[in-house]
Amino acid sequence: MRVLFVSWAWPSHVRPLVPLAWAFRAAGHDVRYATQPSQLGTITGAGLPAVAIGTAPDPEEAARAIRPLSAARSEPKRKRLGLSVALAEDMAGDLETFCREWQPDLVLYEPTTYAAPLIATKLGLPHVRVLWGVDFHSPARAFEQMAFEELCAKLGIDGFDSAGTLTLDPCPPSLQVGVPGRVLRTKYVPYNGTGTVPSWLWTEPERRRVVLTWGVSTHWAGEDLWADTVKRVRGIVDAVAGLDVELIAAVPTAELLGGKRLPDNVRVVQNLPLHVFLPSCDALISRGGAGSMMTGVVSGVRQVIVPEYVTDIVPAERMKATGAGTMVPDDDEDPAAVLAALEYVLGDPAVADAAERLKAEAEAQPGLTEVVAELVTVASGR
């Protein structure tokens, strides 16, 4: 079978589809992964065959679309789905051409790559939406038909359903919100890039290990906010380092930690995938991005969520509801609030139990190798 994966060019959107693409390859299917030119390296970096479609997302527009809560509160509201529409317009033409030539039997896409369900609808191809974790995207369905009215007309289709022929859901049920449409559950298999297992991971940690990650998206989220982000992240590092723990600061660049000398119990880790070292840790502090949170879930760590973007709030609330973690109120920017939350998750054995339960629940879902067979059936229209 010919299987096409599609994502627009942003690493945290491209990566969640990678393990499923591997599973299709390893089942002997012919796989292509299409994205805009700037992220072809993320796909080839995962060992997969890449195809270029569209031009490139306008980085300024992309950065504006993911404003931190602190900035978003004081800014005027933007047009809903504006970036998604622009990306779909950029990708749709090339995607249609490629689909007509290569004739995929199945199209899989991450939730914000609307070009995929649009073109698949136009060409009558089975298409499967692949969630990253907690489904905070589906509420946007209420606005989709209006936002994409023009593009639908241009493509000559009456409408489309972003939930696809089927939605693949890697989130354990107790963490998930209601997901529309036909849903197939799977295990979450983390992929946050690749790297070399460092020698410090070859030995048992001497103290409890806590990870602070601020994800990779922050890196591009507008230069005007950089100084604020550095101040915030460094504040959390200094507060947490006062505890008797080994703190791992997992950052895309050490500049995010500011220039001052770091406390001795802080280890800076750059560009090492979370899934490689998180299983050796006790707790994770993150802004609640899907890659961080879900890797935390399958690693069985306790979680402190510090929401940074409006899309982080629902996942943070869901994490709190499972008991496997807690969230810092989104308007409390005092590092002491993060420290208090961390002391709570490290101190209460009920949180550790809940994290183990959540991990077990995630592990009980069907592996991607099994899901491939189901999806082949879907693609054959049976």
Place this chain on the structure above:
Amino acid sequence: MIACWAWNTLYFPLVPLTWSLRAAGHEVVVATQPGTADAVRRSGLPVAVVGEEFDAGALMGGFLRRLAEEEGADPVEWREMRRFGPRNCWLGVAAARAMTGGLLEFARAWRPDVIVYEASTYAGPIVADLLGVPAVRHTYGIDFAGLFRDFEADALAGLCAEFGLGEAKSLDAPSIDPCPPSVQIDSQAARFPMRYVPYNGPGVLPGWLTEPRRRKRVCVSWGMSSGRFDPKLVMTGKVVRAIAGLDVDVVAAVSAADREKLGELPPNVRVVSGLPFHALFGQCDLVVSQGGLGTVMTAVAAGLPHLVLPQISDTMLNARMLKAAGSADLLLPSEWTDDTLAGTAAQMLADPAYPEAAARLRDEMHALPTPNEMAGSLAAIAG
């Protein structure tokens, strides 16, 4: 834990099963020497770099030059190689000497539940026995290393003794075997045949690959290994010019470094670098190559007829097996003239028996359990 010594094309056949293990939800690490760490990262998998630098290219190049002086330019038939006894295992033993200590140190810390080792990565079974962990051997296709398994215990006795191991029982581990049984060597060892899923590295695929082709298309390649043994072994330019005289389009697949060495080329030749063969071979009618394991098995997976030009014993084995199955023909170095190269290629393109045999072999391969299924039964195989 997946163990492989530092040779990229020995690592590639391990990738699909390793992806399957990851996709099934297992924690996976690939342990290899420094020279192949990049290739592991490029496949999207986490790597533990163990042992010392190991320059197999230089060692192998010296070995082949000495062999050519003693035996002539045509390769020694694989059956005759047995007369060299345990010395057949020399390269794997040298790799194990540079790798076993580091692999043991890492494995003690990481505590794998099972070790999957590339067929000639002897550090794998040694470490498995030292830790008391089950091991599974993984072949790379037609099992050249498997011809010499009865010599391995002797060849490794010294190294095992250094680690306080009487004998490495896991040298006799069952093999996961991505090779259609009809072209595999005979052996008494337990094999679990698996569908070969080609992985030849990643790449960005060009638009012309999805366009309909107007003429027959022939791919010419000299693989990724020969040039590292000895640049003089690489005959791509000569072969391309001979084949390009036919009414065909030629795709010359070369490393980026070898592009300039090709010299002046006719207009019906397209030169590509870093284009994965699994995406290219489906769009070709014939491949002409040195017959390395990756090219051979990828051609089988695509049902593509193959003209093999073997220079060493393992590619000779590959050529003989495919010829017996009817999907390939071969020419020895002493037969390589422009006329024989073009003539044999033309005859293969005209004779439907070759694509029919290649399709049968492909179908046999595609009927085997996939890496995804093999990942599910790994625990049972490991015992």
